[in-house]
Amino acid sequence: MSATPRVLTVTPNPALDLTVHAGGWQRGAVNAAQGAQQDAGGKGVNVAAILADWGVPVAATGLLGRDNAAPFETLFREKGVTDEFVRVPGATRVGLKLVDPTLGDTTDLNLPGLTVSARALAHLQATLRSQPAGVGAVALCGSLPPGVHAGFYAEEVARLRGQGRFVALDTSGEALRAALQAEVLPQLVKPNIHELEAALGRSLTTDAEVLAAARDLIRRGAELVAVSQGERGALLVTAQEALFARPPRVTVQSTVGAGDAMVAGLISAHLDGLSLAGAARRATAFSAGSITRLGAHLPPRAELDALAAQVQVDAAQPLTH
Ligand SMILES: Nc1ncnc2c1ncn2[C@@H]1O[C@H](COP(=O)(O)OP(=O)(O)OP(=O)(O)O)[C@@H](O)[C@H]1O
Ligand SMILES: [Mg+2]
Known part of the structure; x- marks a missing residue:
């Protein structure tokens, strides 16, 4: 039995990754494969898994196809994540990764996902709106499936904030653009630099430009903007401070989910009331630690503490006017 959730993650468009290892495989031929693995994926699923590893009681919702829900259910059981996914007819989208270890390359084939019915969407919205008061934070994560309008997150942010919840948003494209243009912004936004540029419709070529863009979101109601920049690190901005x-x-196994681990770290830092520098250290340690593993898993606490101590936190360059 999992503890009463303090965080809800929302993944409207999860994915099931099917990785097939086939050394030397050839197009158009009959090939032998050495093995295959199925991994439940999706940004909010990853955020929930990482929070659970850290010991935060967490629930996960979103839309899950009934036909291939088993790997997700297994993950939730193993991690102790409360499963609040709405089941819908059909299969969750599958991403096939054909790995050739001899050449060291990967071929991706992404199958189409579910098209969401009005009924399923209403069910998801009802799940979001009927959370108990103990759920202090809600993370809206990833892309929106066909059938869900681009303003979905923007609307839910306003409603959830109206209920007094702390809302984190990690999405891209039109969904991010709509949410950043809305009247009510989420308290936490974590775009990577490319997502932020796309949402704002302009390139951000200097640190000063990134800082100015983040400060603009703060002025408009966000409380913490974290702009992640891959290996370089992340800029974290609040009304009072700006840090890099x-x-x-680290020895990288897979950088997939680095940003999701960062979101989990920032949410846990919020729950613990950490300073911005403390949040920066924790979130970066979560990211750096998670990429030393395949899948959304945190290393043991001692390793995370060691990583956090090695994170270099500096004041971001002040704006020159
Ligand atoms: N190669 C790396 N080595 C060390 N740390 C890394 C590396 N790549 C990413 N990170 C850490 O992870 C954080 C988030 O990475 P990134 O900006 O790539 O997120 P993202 O694009 O949102 O990733 P995703 O959406 O795939 O989870 C970075 O700020 C950094 O701290
Ligand atoms: Mg990301």
């Missing part, structure tokens, strides 16, 4: 957090060098 540089990760230590």
Whole structure:
């Protein structure tokens, strides 16, 4: 039995990753494969898994196809994540990754996902709106499936904030653009630099430009804007402070989900009332630690503490007017 959730993550468009290892496979031929693995994926699923690893009681919702829900259910059971996914007819989208270890390359084939019915969407909205008061934070994560309008997150942010919840948003494209243009912004926004540029419709070529863009979102009602920049680190901005957090060098297994781990770290830092510098260290340690593992898993606490101590946190360059 999982503890009463304090955080809800929302993944409207999860994915099931099917990785097939086939050394030397050839197009158009009959090939032998050495093995295959199914991994439940999707940004909010990853955020929930990482929070659960850290010991935060968490629930996950979104839309899940009934036909291939088993790997998700297994993950939730193993991590102790409360499963509040709405089941819908059909299969969750599958991403096939054909890995050739001899060449060291991967071929991706992404199958189409579910098209969401009005009924399923209403069910998801009802789930979001009927959360108990103990759920202090809600993370809206990832892309929106066909059938869900681009303003979905923007609307839910306003409603959830109206209920007094702390809302984190990690999305891209039109969904991010709509949410950033809305009247009510989420308290936490974590775009990567490319997502932020796309949402704002302009390139951000200097640190000063990134800082100015983040400060603009703060002026418009966000409380913490974290602009992640891959290996370089992340810029974290609040109304009072602006910091740059540089990760230590780590041995990378897979950088997939680095940003999701950062979101989980920032949410846990919020729950613990950490300072911005403390949040920067924790979130960067979560990211750097998670990429040393395949899948959304945190390393043991001692390893995370060691990583956090190695994160380089500096004041971001002040704006020159
Ligand atoms: N190669 C790396 N080495 C060390 N740390 C890394 C590396 N790549 C990413 N990170 C850490 O992870 C954080 C988030 O990475 P990134 O900006 O790539 O997120 P993202 O694009 O949102 O990723 P995703 O959406 O795939 O989870 C970075 O700020 C950094 O601290
Ligand atoms: Mg991301």
